[in-house]
Structure formats: structure tokens, C-alpha cells
Amino acid sequence: MQKHQIGFNRRHFLKTTAIVAVGASLSARSWAQVAGANDDIRVAVIGFGGRGGDHIKGYTGKKGVRLTALCDCDSNILKGGVAMQKDKGNEVESYTDIRKLLESKNIDAVSIATPNHWHSLGAIWAIQAGKDVYVEKPVSHNVWEGRQLVNFARKNNRIVQAGTQCRASRQGIAQAVAWVQAGNLGKIVISRGLCYKRRASIGKVDGPQPIPANIDYDLWCGPAAKLPLMRRRLHYDWHWVWNTGCGDLGNQGIHQMDIARWFLGETALAPYVISVGGRLGYIDDGETANTQIIFQGYAKAPLIFEVRGLPSKTDAEDMDKYKGASIGVIVECEKGYVTVPDYSSATAHDPDGKVIQSWKGGEDHFANFLKGVRSRKIDDLYADVLEGHLSSALCHTGNISYRLGAQKKPDEIKAALKVDKGMVEAYERMVAHLDANEVDITKTPLSLGLPLRMDPKLEQFIDNAAANAMLTRPYRDAYVVPAQV
Ligand SMILES: NC(=O)c1ccc[n+]([C@@H]2O[C@H](COP(=O)([O-])OP(=O)(O)OC[C@H]3O[C@@H](n4cnc5c(N)ncnc54)[C@H](O)[C@@H]3O)[C@@H](O)[C@H]2O)c1
Numbered sequence: 001m002q003k004h005q006i007g008f009n010r011r012h013f014l015k016t017t018a019i020v021a022v023g024a025s026l027s028a029r030s031w032a033q034v035a036g037a038n039d040d041i042r043v044a045v046i047g048f049g050g051r052g053g054d055h056i057k058g059y060t061g062k063k064g065v066r067l068t069a070l071c072d073c074d075s076n077i078l079k080g081g082v083a084m085q086k087d088k089g090n091e092v093e094s095y096t097d098i099r100k101l102l103e104s105k106n107i108d109a110v111s112i113a114t115p116n117h118w119h120s121l122g123a124i125w126a127i128q129a130g131k132d133v134y135v136e137k138p139v140s141h142n143v144w145e146g147r148q149l150v151n152f153a154r155k156n157n158r159i160v161q162a163g164t165q166c167r168a169s170r171q172g173i174a175q176a177v178a179w180v181q182a183g184n185l186g187k188i189v190i191s192r193g194l195c196y197k198r199r200a201s202i203g204k205v206d207g208p209q210p211i212p213a214n215i216d217y218d219l220w221c222g223p224a225a226k227l228p229l230m231r232r233r234l235h236y237d238w239h240w241v242w243n244t245g246c247g248d249l250g251n252q253g254i255h256q257m258d259i260a261r262w263f264l265g266e267t268a269l270a271p272y273v274i275s276v277g278g279r280l281g282y283i284d285d286g287e288t289a290n291t292q293i294i295f296q297g298y299a300k301a302p303l304i305f306e307v308r309g310l311p312s313k314t315d316a317e318d319m320d321k322y323k324g325a326s327i328g329v330i331v332e333c334e335k336g337y338v339t340v341p342d343y344s345s346a347t348a349h350d351p352d353g354k355v356i357q358s359w360k361g362g363e364d365h366f367a368n369f370l371k372g373v374r375s376r377k378i379d380d381l382y383a384d385v386l387e388g389h390l391s392s393a394l395c396h397t398g399n400i401s402y403r404l405g406a407q408k409k410p411d412e413i414k415a416a417l418k419v420d421k422g423m424v425e426a427y428e429r430m431v432a433h434l435d436a437n438e439v440d441i442t443k444t445p446l447s448l449g450l451p452l453r454m455d456p457k458l459e460q461f462i463d464n465a466a467a468n469a470m471l472t473r474p475y476r477d478a479y480v481v482p483a484q485v
Pocket of ligand 1: 236
């Protein structure tokens with residue numbers, strides 16, 4: 001093991017032994033009892049190039065919470081954020097290195113909006129330092145580290161909220177989930193997630209790009225491999241390379257994956273997964289699929305997920321819709337279907353599409369996290385980290401099947417998918433969509449993923465060493481997700 005990591009862990013082990021003791025007592029007593037009713041929750045936001053800005057806003061102006069620190073390994077972003085707080089009369093501590101931030105005595109909770117490859121490690125380090133955590137979705141970059149995050153949260157009695165804010169739609173989506181689960185439309189036949197969201201080419205560079213001087217690239221890479229930058233834009237476009245991202249399935253798609261699983265009421269990974277797709281329509285520096293179907297074969301009803309990054313047809317601006325949604329969930333049942341077309345509403349239809357009932361409304365996901373921090377009750381959280389882990393992991397297993405696959409002819413793919421008629425139907429619509437974009441899949445073939453069987457209790461694939469190897473990653477020196485909880 002590497003020096004730096006041992007140093008950090010030992011130091012933290014000593015500190016956390018004391019902190020864990022405090023944490024354990026916190027779980028039994030409420031925040032107010034421990035900290036005193038007037039004590040503010042002091043929050044640090046880590047990574048605020050984009051989404052982290054919403055985190056800052058989410059904690060601003062709320063009673064009983066104070067933003068006390070900011071952290072970003074891009075010094076320009078960090079300076080800008082600190083200056084903005086100063087303008088508002090708020091002096092915050094500023095850090096480029098999360099490890100230094102976690103030594104601060106001035107922080108009770110952290111809110112993580114870094115790229116995906118940092119989520120689990122950053123959250124686990126924060127837990128070890130005795131902090132509660134709001135961590136963006138997906139909560140992990142691979143299945144194993146997500147489960148480790150859950151284990152660390154439980155062992156240390158920390159409150160950890162996943163950034164799947166659709167779960168806060170209590171008057172909207174949550175009502176529809178309860179209504180469907182009460183059997184109002186009969187049994188669920190397919191729970192279908194859709195991520196039809198335009199993703200254009202990210203361009204193509206002809207060699208390694210310079211790292212901007214304002215970015216500490218070693219920190220930015222963290223647990224991921226420190227590779228030469230082979231794309232135009234360092235920020236954001238990390239979503240489209242496997243070293244750091246999970247494609248749109250694990251980006252936008254995780255929200256809808258989570259809702260689709262919520263309706264099914266499944267609380268473990270699916271025992272069978274297969275995916276098909278490709279990165280089609282342009283050649284660029286991205287690696288992840290921009291067109292993909294994932295079949296999660298739950299015993300009661302399958303979860304079928306569809307990703308489309310190309311528009312409805314060549315040169316069109318709009319995206320396809322399926323039963324009224326582009327980015328949404330369609331829960332197809334024996335006696336009709338429910339559409340969730342956004343983050344906070346749902347509508348039930350009869351088989352002919354006539355509206356039966358609708359629900360709308362949501363709460364503030366950050367406020368809900370703060371409520372959990374105060375009460376110390378996991379049940380108060382709308383998106384406990386375990387829910388975040390399971391839905392993130394469904395994206396990862398789909399991508400593992402896809403990545404282990406091989407390019408195949410259209411007929412071979414269709415034959416292989418015949419095990420499920422819903423999958424064949426989704427595949428046929430995907431082929432028509434590609435055709436409308438003038439993508440000839442006989443010339444630029446789709447990849448048929450490997451069919452994989454999963455032991456949901458162990459969160460390990462059955463009889464497939466290559467797939468199991470992809471459930472974790474080789475962590476880089478000083479950025480190793482600890483195996484020992
Ligand atoms: N819940 C939602 O609706 C929602 C919406 C958008 C994005 N997100 C999630 O938020 C995360 C961030 O997305 P984004 O679009 O803002 O990405 P981004 O690349 O634009 O910003 C990430 C920021 O994190 C910083 N960073 C990277 N490593 C760091 C480290 N070790 N310590 C501190 N800062 C670090 C970067 O410098 C950058 O400023 C992603 O995981 C994404 O999935 C969630």
C-alpha cells in the first residue's frame with residue numbers, strides 16, 4: 001500500500017475512533033440535544049463547477065444551516081466561489097484538497113458534487129472524519145465502492161443522502177408509486193426508464209491536451225487513472241469516458257433508473273442483465289454509448305432502460321417521445337400505465353391513454369438532508385445512500401454487460417434478445433430511431449452486450465471473472481477506497 005494513504009488512514013483512524021464514539025451517540029439522540037437547539041449545521045460544498053452551485057444555493061438562506069467551507073481543485077472556480085460568498089458577507093474556509101478540508105473543526109456535513117469517480121471515496125473519507133454527507137448521483141463509479149459507502153455510513157452512524165432529488169417528489173411521484181403498488185392498475189408488466197437527451201459530439205483531438213494551470217490534475221483524477229487528457233474539455237465531458245464517467249445511463253439516466261426501480265419496489269440488484277448499444281452518428285473522443293438499451297431481469301417484471309443521445313431524426317432539434325416522455329419513466333401495467341415525464345409529477349392512464357389520475361409536487365431535497373442530520377434517523381431521508389447505491393449499481397451492471405459485448409449483425413442481435421419480447425420491441429424502436437438518423441447499423445454495428453447473471457445477495461456476477469473484475473477498479477496510490485470498514 002502507498003505511503004500517503006497509510007498516513008492519511010492512520011491519522012484518521014485515531015481521529016475517527018473518537019469521532020465514531022460521538023457518532024454512535026448522535027444516532028440515538030437528536031442533533032438539537034447533542035449540539036444545542038441553536039447550533040447551526042455547518043456545511044462544506046466539495047466541487048462546484050456546475051451542480052455544486054445548486055448545492056450552495058440549496059443551503060443558502062435556510063434557518064439553522066451555514067455554509068462554512070468550499071473545496072474545488074480548480075483554483076479559478078474556488079476563488080470565484082469564495083469571492084461570491086464574501087460579497088454576501090459570508091467568510092468561508094477554502095480548500096483545494098478534500099483531505100485538508102476534512103481536518104477542519106468547522107464542518108458538520110459535506111455536500112459532494114465532484115465528478116462521479118470521486119463520489120464514494122470522498123464520501124467515505126468524510127464519514128471517517130465524522131461528517132454527514134449529501135453525495136451526488138451516481139453515488140459510485142463502480143458497484144463495490146457504492147456498497148462500501150453504504151457499509152461505512154452504517155458502521156459509523158452517519159446520515160448519507162443520495163442526490164436523486166426526484167425522491168423528494170412526495171406529493172407527485174411518491175403518491176403514484178404507492179398507488180401502483182396498491183394494485184390500482186394490476187401488476188406491473190414493464191418498468192421502463194427513458195433518457196432521450198441530446199448529446200452532441202464532444203469533438204476529436206489529435207493528441208494529449210494541456211492541463212490548465214488552475215487545475216490540480218492529480219487531485220482531479222483522484223481514484224481514477226491519471227491519463228493524458230484526450231478531449232477538448234476537461235470539465236463535464238469526463239461523463240463520456242469510462243475512466244471517470246458512466247455515460248448518460250449513469251448521468252441523467254440514474255434519476256429515471258431510480259424511479260423505475262422505486263415503482264418495482266425492488267431492493268436488490270437484478271439477477272440478470274443484458275445491454276445493447278453503441279456510440280453512433282459521429283466519431284469523437286467519447287467512449288460511452290450514446291444509444292443503449294439495458295434489460296434488468298427482475299423476476300416479477302423487467303426494468304427496461306433506453307438511452308438516446310441522437311435527435312428524433314437527422315438535423316432535428318427535438319428528441320423522440322415514448323408515451324409522452326423523453327426523459328421519464330413509463331410504468332406499464334396490466335390495466336394501464338403511469339407516465340413520469342419530469343422530476344415531480346406522474347399521470348395514470350387507461351390502456352387507451354385516457355387520463356385516470358395525476359399527482360404533482362415535491363419538496364426540497366437539501367432541506368430533507370438537513371432534517372435527517374438533525375433527527376439522526378435514516379428513515380427521515382427521502383434518498384438514503386442504500387437506495388442511491390442500488391440504482392447507481394443498476395447503471396454500472398448495464399454498462400458492464402455492454403462493455404464486455406461485441407459488435408454483431410442486426411439479425412444476430414434480434415435473435416439474442418428474443419428471450420424477452422419487451423426487449424425485442426425496444427430494440428426495434430431503437431433501430432428505427434437510428435435509421436431516422438441515417439445510421440446504417442450494417443456499416444457501424446451495434447454492440448450486443450454479454451448476458452450476465454448476478455447473485456444479488458453477494459453483488460457478484462455468477463461465473464464470469466471478467467465481469468466481476470469490473471465491479472471495482474484499480475485505485476491509484478493515495479486514493480484507495482478502503483476495503484476494511
Ligand atoms: N442531481 C442532479 O440533478 C445533478 C445535476 C447535474 C449534475 N449532477 C452530478 O453532479 C456532479 C458534478 O457534475 P457537474 O456537471 O457539476 O461536473 P463539472 O465537471 O462541471 O464540475 C465538477 C467540479 O468538481 C471539481 N472537482 C473535481 N475533483 C475534485 C476534488 N477532488 N475536490 C474538489 N473538487 C473537485 C471540478 O474542478 C469541478 O469544478 C456529477 O456527478 C453529476 O452527476 C447532479
